Amino acid sequence: MVRIKTSALLIPMLCGLIAGPALAGDIVGKVKYAGNAPAPAKISITKDQAVCGKEPHVEESLLVAADKGVKNVVIDVADPKDGKPMPPAAKNPAVDQTGCKFLPRVQIVPAGQMLDINNNDGILHNIHTFPKNNVPLNAAQPKFKKTVQAKFDKPDVVQIKCDVHSWMTGWIVVAGHPYYALSDAAGSFTISGVPAGTYTLEYWHEKLGKQTKPVTVPATGSVTADFEYAAK
Numbered sequence: 333m334v335r336i337k338t339s340a341l342l343i344p345m346l347c348g349l350i351a352g353p354a355l356a357g358d359i360v361g362k363v364k365y366a367g368n369a370p371a372p373a374k375i376s377i378t379k380d381q382a383v384c385g386k387e388p389h390v391e392e393s394l395l396v397a398a399d400k401g402v403k404n405v406v407i408d409v410a411d412p413k414d415g416k417p418m419p420p421a422a423k424n425p426a427v428d429q430t431g432c433k434f435l436p437r438v439q440i441v442p443a444g445q446m447l448d449i450n451n452n453d454g455i456l457h458n459i460h461t462f463p464k465n466n467v468p469l470n471a472a473q474p475k476f477k478k479t480v481q482a483k484f485d486k487p488d489v490v491q492i493k494c495d496v497h498s499w500m501t502g503w504i505v506v507a508g509h510p511y512y513a514l515s516d517a518a519g520s521f522t523i524s525g526v527p528a529g530t531y532t533l534e535y536w537h538e539k540l541g542k543q544t545k546p547v548t549v550p551a552t553g554s555v556t557a558d559f560e561y562a563a564k
């Protein structure tokens with residue numbers, strides 16, 4: 333009994349050593365919305381009109397393309413096997429406050445990475461973060477304070493708001509490993525170089541919520557993992 337168990341463990345281990353680098357594939361897909369794209373509701377600018385009202389603001393919490401692709405969905409492998417950390421970015425990721433909007437609205441930031449929150453508007457903003465697993469930040473950012481920094485050490489989904497301009501909102505998804513992707517305007521995404529195996533894939537959207545589905549990553553090439561959110 334013991335012998336059989338040992339060899340059953342050893343053979344795949346030895347094969348792994350002989351094969352050299354880990355076998356890995358890509359997860360590609362498209363996220364869609366089963367309903368009609370919502371009409372972009374206009375946001376009324378109630379403060380700092382000269383700066384914030386330069387460009388019209390519309391509701392961007394659910395962006396659906398003509399063919400139903402959903403932008404700003406974060407897709408990640410919930411249970412990666414190799415547990416390697418996300419490589420640090422070459423320079424600090426940044427959230428810009430421009431025209432009283434957080435740009436980009438949604439972004440993925442490696443855990444432990446310093447994030448620059450920039451004030452490009454020359455007026456007072458007040459950064460307020462709402463983490464679940466990290467330390468919150470609530471800091472006034474007067475017009476002369478170009479950058480406030482924030483760091484999130486643990487994986488999380490963090491909403492950012494401005495206490496001065498109630499319509500301003502953005503999201504930081506803090507990644508503890510590299511197997512994350514953000515869907516583009518067409519709803520498409522790619523997670524590259526995932527070690528072969530079967531995983532749970534998570535789809536998170538600020539308005540449509542979190543959904544999961546299993547995915548099996550091949551040793552070479554890619555697997556397609558499309559997903560459709562039910563209409564709200």
Ligand SMILES: [Cu+2]
Pocket residue numbers: 432456457458494495496497500
């Ligand atoms: Cu503001």
